[in-house]
Amino acid sequence: MTAPTKPPYNGPSDPAAAPASAAVSGTPASAAVSGAPASAAVPAGERTASGVPLHAPVIDWFDEHARDLPWRRPEAGAWGVMVSEFMLQQTPVSRVLPVYEQWLARWPRPADLAAQAPGEAVRAWGRLGYPRRALRLHGAAAAITERHGGDVPADHAQLLALPGIGEYTAAAVASFAYGQRHAVLDTNVRRVFARAVTGAQYPPNATTAAERKLARALLPDDEARAARWAAASMELGALVCTAKNESCHRCPIADRCAWRLAGKPAHDGPPRRGQTYAGTDRQVRGRLLAVLREAHGPVPQAVLDQVWHEPVQRARALDGLVADGLAEPLADGLYRLPLT
DNA sequence: TATGCGTGGAC
DNA sequence: TGTCCAAGCAT
Incomplete structure (x- = not known):
């Protein structure tokens, strides 16, 4: 039964964030990156395209710097x-x-x-x-x-x-949660790979097949170590290899980072999709839902009408919340958070 | 594949 | 101040 007792957060008290990793597997992987020069000491699947292993220094860094x-x-x-x-x-x-x-x-x-x-x-x-x-x-x-x-x-x-x-x-x-071996490809890991391996400042807008293939190729063979690597590579992206103001001087793989070695060229290509917010339906939905969240009972439409001046957009936003199941219309123009 | 979907902190 | 960004998912 999955019944974790409630974990009050009392500050750092458990430095061991995950079970200790087992010994590194010596099993050679078949998914070597093509064209990689042989590096006999390291299993093929754990090498980067340049033949240099990546996970060992990152996991060591994680052992030292992981947040609690x-x-x-x-x-x-x-x-x-x-x-x-x-x-x-x-x-x-x-x-x-x-x-x-x-x-x-x-x-x-x-x-x-x-x-x-x-x-x-x-x-x-x-x-x-x-x-x-x-x-x-x-x-x-x-x-x-x-x-x-x-x-x-x-x-x-x-x-x-x-x-x-x-x-x-x-x-x-x-x-x-279960210590399994999976490619865990989030925005942090994608950015680390883009820089360290591909030599680009930022990853593509949408995750590509090439990124998935790379993530699988870099996965350590050993299950526990693969899980450790997943958390470690994410943490590196979150704390050191950040989107802006990266801290290469604190990076455990700076000496082999393709982007840094290339002189950190700026992103070229289509601009990364920026998100607008002010004046959008999103903003209106947010205001409407905030009223429903903070109310203890059904809210009259007249109260919701106060949050936005433009009636067409306001109605569209409210309809959207209802359609999404975030709001429930009652009789007499009353609304509330969903009971079902 | 591109778009819609909240919120608030940093610079 | 405005812009960018933060462990994505569903359609």
Whole structure:
């Protein structure tokens, strides 16, 4: 049973963020990067295109510098890992921390969340943003309760079948919670690979087949070490190889980073998609939902009308919330968070 | 494959 | 101040 006792976050107390890795496997991988010069001492699958191993210094760095995050503690369990992954989708760690703690204290198991109305999940989500994630997490908890006996599945395909879980999150939960060997390709890892291996400042806008192939090729053969590498490469991107103001002087692989060795050429090609916000439906939806979240009962339409002056856009945004299941229309022009 | 989907901190 | 950015997913 996946029943992690609530993990009060009392600050750094558990330096060992993950089980110690086993000895490095000596099994040669067949997925060598083509054209790579032979480097006999290192299994082919663990070398970069230049033949230089990448994971050893990164994992060593991680052993020293990993943040003590609550979802990395053993007591977090698979449910804690999964909750954190939902919350961390497009939201910074610092904003996730307090909500995560409250969430796990209130709903320590998937079944506890599944027993609540979805609107309660939306309310507890607070201002993390993208509240459809709260709905999907609630739906995932319900599916876990129904289909998996209340335990977060360990199987990648079963994880992928849950609402709100895509390729990244399925790999992350399987790797971080269950120690499995998966390519965990998030925006941090993609940026590290783009720089260290490809020599580009930023990865492509959308994940490419070449990136997936590279991620698989760089995966250590040993299962526990692969899971460690996944967390370590993400952490490197989050703390050192950041999008802006990268800290190459603190980077364990700076001496072999293709981008740095090339003189850190600026990004060329199409501009990276920027996100506008002011004046969009998103902003209106956010305001509307904030009112519903903070209300304790049904809210009259007249109150919702206060949040935005333009009636057409306002109506479209409200309709969108209803269509997404984030708001529930009642009789007499009243709205509330969804009970079902 | 491109687009829509929240929020707030950093510079 | 405005722009960019933060552990993606669904359609």
